[in-house]
Amino acid sequence: xxxxxxxxxxxxxxxxxxxxxxxxxxxxxxxxxxxxxxxxxxxxxxxxxxxxxxxxxxxxxxxxxxxxxxxxxxxxxxxxxxxxxxxxxxxxxxxxxxxxxxxxxxxxxxxxxxxxxxxxxxxxxxxxxxxxxxxxxxxxxxxxxxxxxxxxxxxxxxxxxxxxxxxxxxxxxxxxxxxxxxxxxxxxxxxxxxxxxxxxxxxxxxxxxxxxxxxxxxxxxxxxxxxxxxxxxxxxxxxxxxxxxxxxx
Numbered sequence: 001x002x003x004x005x006x007x008x009x010x011x012x013x014x015x016x017x018x019x020x021x022x023x024x025x026x027x028x029x030x031x032x033x034x035x036x037x038x039x040x041x042x043x044x045x046x047x048x049x050x051x052x053x054x055x056x057x058x059x060x061x062x063x064x065x066x067x068x069x070x071x072x073x074x075x076x077x078x079x080x081x082x083x084x085x086x087x088x089x090x091x092x093x094x095x096x097x098x099x100x101x102x103x104x105x106x107x108x109x110x111x112x113x114x115x116x117x118x119x120x121x122x123x124x125x126x127x128x129x130x131x132x133x134x135x136x137x138x139x140x141x142x143x144x145x146x147x148x149x150x151x152x153x154x155x156x157x158x159x160x161x162x163x164x165x166x167x168x169x170x171x172x173x174x175x176x177x178x179x180x181x182x183x184x185x186x187x188x189x190x191x192x193x194x195x196x197x198x199x200x201x202x203x204x205x206x207x208x209x210x211x212x213x214x215x216x217x218x219x220x221x222x223x224x225x226x227x228x229x230x231x232x233x234x235x236x237x238x239x240x241x242x243x244x245x246x247x248x249x
Contacts, residue, residue, distance in 0.1 A: 013148040015047035017141030019219055020085040021060045023050040027092040028082055029130035029165030030067050033105070035121030040099035043179045046127075047148055047156065049141040052088045059215045060085060066212035069205045070114040076166050090139050090152065092132035092160055097171050098182025099125050107191040115169055117205075120213070123184060126171045130163040 016034075018026070025031040027048050064081050071079055100108070105119035118124070139152055148156070174190075175181035201209075 011042050011145065011147060013047065013150075013153040014042050014045070014145050015049055015090070015141070015148045016145055017049045017051050017143070019051050019053055020055040020087055021063050021082075023048050023091055024082045024085050025063065025067065026094060026127060027130050027132045027163070029163045029168075030071075030079065030081070031118070032115050032127055032165075032169050033118035034096075034125040034127055035102075035118075036123050036125060037121065039123045039184050040096055040125045041145055043096055043098070045093050046096045046145075047093045047153075048091050049139065050085070050087050050089050050091055050136075051141060054087055055085055056218075059218070062208075062211040062215035066208045069202075069208035070117045071166060073117065073205070074112045074114045074167055076114075079166055086136050088138055088140070089136035090133060090148075090156055091136050092130065092163075093156075094127040094131070095129040097126050097128050097179075098173065098186075099123055099184060100182065100187055101184050104184070104187040104191060108187060110172055111169060112167060114167070117209075126182065128169065128171065130165060131160040132163055133159050134161055135159060 018034075022031065026034060064079075067081075068079055071077070100123075102119045102121055102124055105111075105124045106116050108116060133156060137155070171182060173179070173182050174186050
């Protein structure tokens with residue numbers, strides 16, 4: 001079976017299990033930022049697996065409204081969302097090119113305003129080059145980042161197809177020769193608080209952000225509505241504690 005997440009893991013074909021609809025939104029290139037409470041341990045290809053919980057229609061609507069509004073900030077108004085949000089399936093992969101703090105992301109004026117609005121968590125994994133499986137196939141997942149079984153990887157790599165995102169984004173590396181140069185703290189010295197996102201937030205945008213946050217709190221550890229993170233719903237399956245590690249359907 002796949003390896004559970006440990007600090008000393010040698011990631012060969014890393015995979016992350018996520019709830020729907022966040023998982024499909026990432027693989028379809030609509031979601032560019034994967035928010036976590038811990039920094040990304042990898043760079044390069046990350047496979048995305050959808051957990052077993054069937055998303056509520058209200059959750060899907062809240063997240064689609066959120067992305068519809070933040071893309072509109074950059075003039076994109078014809079988003080095409082997935083027709084289905086399959087569960088307990090390997091969906092595809094993305095390239096993780098870096099990881100920065102939320103403060104760094106929202107102050108980063110070299111990237112589109114809509115991407116900066118996705119910064120809602122302590123650490124933001126920066127994702128490019130989405131690819132989806134032509135036919136998602138069933139598998140089980142684990143907590144955190146884990147390695148795909150070799151036979152699953154070999155089947156998946158033959159069945160992926162590139163996705164054209166609604167607004168392709170290229171995150172510039174501070175040092176193009178170092179794939180880990182885009183890491184927490186790497187942008188702090190070059191950013192100014194004056195560059196903080198100051199987009200004129202419409203009532204629809206404010207409501208969409210609030211709705212996305214509310215949708216995410218259903219997966220929080222204590223069910224509290226006090227969460228202020230859009231992606232907190234994924235954090236509870238990303239615990240790095242091996243003592244609490246368990247298999248996910």
